[in-house]
Amino acid sequence: MAATTAVDVLVVGAGPTGLTLALQAHDHGARVRIIERRPGAFRPSRALILHPRTLEVLRPLGVTDALLELADTAPTVGLHLGSRVVEASLADLALPDTAFPHLSLIRQTNVESVLTQALADRGVAVERGTELVTARDDKHSVWALLRSQQGAEEIRCPFVVGCDGPASTVRVCAGIGWHGRPYNEEVILADLDLSGESGCSGAQVFAGRQGLLFLFPLGEQAAWRLLATRASAGGSQLEFGQPGPAVPCADLQQLLSDAGLNARIERLAWSARVPLQCSLATRFRRGRLFLAGDAAHNYSPATGQGMNAGVQDAVNLGWKLGFAANRSGGEAAGGLGAEALLDSYDTERRPAAHRRLVLTHTVFWAEASTGRIPSWLRAVAAPRTAPAVPILLARRRLVAEGIRFISQLRVNYRHSALSVEGRSRLRGAPRPGDRLPDATVSVGGPPQRLHGLLAGPGVHVLLQRDATPPPDAVLGPQVTVLRLMNSPGRGLIAVRPDGHVGFRCGTADVAGLSSWLSLIGAAASPSSPS
Known part of the structure; x- marks a missing residue:
């Protein structure tokens, strides 16, 4: 063969x-x-x-x-804490450094x-x-x-x-x-139509002693997608993270009732148990x-x-x-x-x-x-603190910081071998390894958003207004150079294809830039035209 x-x-x-x-x-x-x-x-x-x-x-x-x-780029969530329902919006968050200041369902x-x-x-x-x-x-x-x-x-x-x-x-x-362990809890997934849940719009989250129950208006074979957690029913032959056996309709109805939702399952399209683990290679x-x-x-x-x-x-x-x-x-x-x-x-x-x-x-x-503590937090503490939740949600920056954290906007690779500082440090710019934030910039015409200019494959070299451009001889075919006219100075930064800064310097460090481009395989080859 x-x-x-x-x-x-x-x-x-x-x-x-x-x-x-x-x-x-x-x-x-x-x-x-x-x-x-x-x-x-x-x-x-x-x-x-x-x-x-x-x-x-x-x-x-x-x-x-x-x-x-x-x-759905303007999702709303109804958070059910005991008898109180707190409405929250996950759109238009206070995230000025990204073109996508929202969660998307x-x-x-x-x-x-x-x-x-x-x-x-x-x-x-x-x-x-x-x-x-x-x-x-x-x-x-x-x-x-x-x-x-x-x-x-x-x-x-x-x-x-x-x-x-x-x-x-x-x-x-x-x-x-592959190190880790299985959870004692499993996830239940189902697509279903409900009756008696009038007034529900957007995603719904119910906090109860047995766990959380989510309803998303994103069902693929019915109106609602249910996601709930419960103590695992066992079954060692099930593949972690993959949908397993169906869940009886009566069990699903009990989950809804335990969550305090006054709704009946009108039609069950499909359901599955999903065993979970936390593991890392x-x-x-x-x-x-x-x-x-x-x-x-x-x-x-x-x-x-x-x-x-x-x-x-x-x-x-x-x-x-x-x-x-x-x-x-x-x-x-x-x-x-x-x-x-x-x-x-x-x-x-x-x-x-x-x-x-x-x-x-x-x-x-x-x-x-x-367990006793998390069950008490959901069933007792959460309803008691419900009146304070709208006040916290009104603090848009606080909510935005939470989204920034969970969405990995703060992940950096500062200790990577690919994160290199040039001979002179460029002050006031993202450090090598940091995600490049979005911003309004000028490249010689009307103001534009930076991430839009970088929305293409390859490496992007960003020059400050007075920087000497690197010679073509060091730039490979997948390197694009842009001059930021609204950024005074003589420095430059090189942005990796994944949006992280790879190299920066306060002056036109041609040797340093060339060395970094060679390191990642983006430098001009000896046969490339200059």
Whole structure:
């Protein structure tokens, strides 16, 4: 069986993480192939929220307009605390440094459809019904055995990325450890129509002694999507994070009654139990095998991190694989010269994943644990403090800071090998490794928003008004230079494809910029025209 090699990156799994990674790698020069063992595209959505930072990193891929057309960008929430209902809006938050100052409610299936279409527009089709049997890294390339209805196929390529969920085949093949534990609680999902719930509009959250119950007007086969937590009913054979057996209608009705909702289930379209765990891979890379999304980390649904974290992993890794694939070319891609670039994925994203695990574990304890303290907090303390909640919600900056924290707008990579300070420090600018905030700027015409100017693939070098431009000889084809006329000074910053500052200096440090571009594989090659 001859091995084929006409691919740089094999992506295993076509959920939001795999689709985003394929797009990001493709747009940065890699030949991509994406496979998915499920034969059909549809599955019930587990994720329903896109965070501001996730929309930011997706914007250069040209998909945000299509996503926002399908999303509720002005969601309201009714928070039921005992007999009191507190209304809250999650739109128009006090986040001036992002183009997306809101939470967006959108079904995971819609996200996957938009990303799949974007790939198709680039000539990349998702190969459904194709699974990875095994993968072996021989230090020079990866040998992967695939299986589909057409039979077995062996391919050889520089990189394989596992976006194949908690039971990742790629993680097993890489021999990467997986540490964590199952939760004593499980999630119940259902699509249902209700009668007697008149007056409910927007998302509804009910806090009770047994846990939280959410109703989202985002059902895929009925009007409402129910998400509730309860003590796990057991079943060790169930796959963590994946919908399992159906839940009897009587059990669902009891969950509604326990939450204090005076509504009857008129029609149950489907339901499922979802066992949960909190786990983290011991590393996100071994040689030429990489992990992203649920294959690398698994959380509770608290704060809606799963899909968002996976997409942000994918955007971080995708451009690095694209640059590495083109650095040496062909099968030699990712040689020693690319090691710092490829290693940076683990050193940047694994600490961020660990912090998210702590966040989600803490919040889920408060949301779902049936222990004495969290049960008392939900059933007794929360209703007593309900009168103060509107006062807190009125403090828009306080709410915005909470959203900023959970949406990863504050994540930085200051300790990464890719975060470099030039010979003279540029004062008053984001530090290397920081996310570049959005702002109103001038590049010689009417004022524009900075992130809009950077909404395309590649590296962007931002010059201050009086800075000497770098010579073309040091700039690769994926480097764009912009001069900010409203920023006095002689410095510059180089922005990575994922929106983080990679290099900055207070003067035109050509040698420093050239060295940094070489480090990430974006410098001009010796044969490039000057």
